[in-house]
Amino acid sequence: MFRRHRRWLQAPFFDKASIAQYLPVQTREAHVLLSNLLVDPDSFVKHVRRFSGATMLETLYGHSVISSDDEYLRLIDTTIEGTTAASAPGAALVDFIPILKYTPTWLPGGGWKRHTLEGRAALQETHVKTYALAEMHANNGKLSVVGSLIKEYSDKGEIGSLLPEIMHLGSSTYNAGTDTTKCVLHSFILAMVLHxxxxxxxxxxxxxxxxxxxxxxxxxxxxxxxxxxxxxxxxxxxxxxxxxxxxxxxxxxxxxxxxxxxxxxxxxxxxxxxxxxxxxxxxxxxxxxxxxxxxxxxxxxxxxxxxxxxxxxxxxxxxxxxxxxxxxx
Structure with missing residues (x-):
């Protein structure tokens, strides 16, 4: 499974010809970022978040973000924030006392378990909605990473067994791509202010x-x-x-x-x-x-x-x- 996921990501994100297909998206969103910074520089955190999220949303799912309050941008970011907080190492006592995973959710101190279950439900909702989004754009002929996978394996008649993996690949790649891009741009802004x-x-x-x-x-x-x-x-x-x-x-x-x-x-x-x-x-x-x-x-x-x-x-x-x-x- 790991090798398959690497192969799915290697072609669109590493091959120079494939990267060139997504360059117009990156360029357009960079211009939007610059425009937003000129109009409202104090909200640079929000603008950087929109840039990284919009770039990955369109690259992965074919969805163009029109505003910072985009439904899918908000859905994925909220889900990732919740699941990251719930799964951070050392965030719950169960990380140190593993036997607590067998306790019921209603016991005092079981809040971590409720948060985890809520995060799982939110993640599943995000998987389903973004998959449907990519499938719709793929059927309309719009290029995207997840949409291309859906089309490829649907044509082969193998989509059923691989559907959960494709869903997971999209959300995990979005998280990795947006988090690091935001971090680098925030660091760059800080460096320029200090130097x-x-x-x-x-x-x-x-x-x-x-x-x-x-x-x-x-x-x-x-x-x-x-x-x-x-x-x-x-x-x-x-x-x-x-x-x-x-x-x-x-x-x-x-x-x-x-x-x-x-x-x-x-x-x-x-x-x-x-x-x-x-x-x-x-x-x-x-x-x-x-x-x-x-x-x-x-x-x-x-x-x-x-x-x-x-x-x-x-x-x-x-x-x-x-x-x-x-x-x-």
């Missing part, structure tokens, strides 16, 4: 390369090296996912005198990797210049994008798509 000298350098570069008569496009990216350095430093300075997904050691190993048996669960500390002073001197400082004037070998070795998207078989399959999203504005 106006970096902001001025980036603005001067943008004015020099792009001018004042148009908005930048991805074609300008190679001509904006300082802005590229800012993006890398934003990834490094406030790593969007501090801890990577759990991995398992494939063989017996030893690290700093500690024996690690084969099959041990290993959780990489991405935050610490991004603040290793050997690779990033003065790691607490926001210094985009650290990524300039480097050799090709140095660029590859210290590029934080080799860290923040995870490693190995569980590396983020949408890392190319994600790397474009924060760059668009």
């Amino acid at each position: 106006p000298e970096a902001y001025k350098k980036a603005q001067d570069e943008m004015d020099r390369v792009v001018g004042h008569d148009r908005l930048p496009t991805l074609e300008d990216r190679d001509s904006l090296p300082y802005l590229e350095c800012i993006q890398k430093e934003t990834y490094r300075w406030l790593c969007p996912v501090p801890l990577s997904l759990p991995h398992a050691s494939s063989e017996d190993d030893e690290y700093r005198g500690y024996f690690i048996p084969k099959g041990t669960t290993v959780i990489p500390n991405l935050w610490l990797m991004c603040r290793d002073p050997k690779d990033y001197p003065s790691p607490d400082d926001f210094l985009p210049e650290r990524f300039s004037a480097l050799t090709a070998e140095e660029v590859e070795r210290i590029d934080p994008r080799n860290i923040v998207f995870g490693h190995g078989r569980r590396i983020c399959p949408g890392r190319r798509f994600a790397d474009i999203s924060p760059e668009m504005p």
Whole structure:
């Protein structure tokens, strides 16, 4: 199942030709974000939320968001907030005393169980509604990731057995895609507020390369090296996912005198990797210049994008798509 899900996501989110099909959606939503920031800059949190949610909603389900109060945007975000709060490690006593999972919901202290059941019901409602949304747009010929899967397996007559997996894939991908994008953009805004000298350098570069008569496009990216350095430093300075997904050691190993048996669960500390002073001197400082004037070998070795998207078989399959999203504005 895991390999199948990776394959479903690899094609639309990693293949360059597939990513290009969704680029107009990212570009349009980036322009909407810029417009909203100009009109109401104090509500930047709301605008960033709309940008990330609208981009993923249309990419995954084919649904175009018209307003920040969009029904589906509100439905998915509310569901994710509830389920995340209920399932956070250590959020309930049952995480420390597993036998409590057998207690009835009406017992004192059983609120966690009621919240979990409510979250499950909300998640199922979201699965059903977003699946129907993707199916409707797919039947109307609109491109989307989930819609393409529905059409492919419906044509093969295999949709029945795979329907729950496709539903789950959509919601989990939406959660992963919106959360990290919001985090990176919030970090970027914070960095620019705290470091106006970096902001001025980036603005001067943008004015020099792009001018004042148009908005930048991805074609300008190679001509904006300082802005590229800012993006890398934003990834490094406030790593969007501090801890990577759990991995398992494939063989017996030893690290700093500690024996690690084969099959041990290993959780990489991405935050610490991004603040290793050997690779990033003065790691607490926001210094985009650290990524300039480097050799090709140095660029590859210290590029934080080799860290923040995870490693190995569980590396983020949408890392190319994600790397474009924060760059668009």
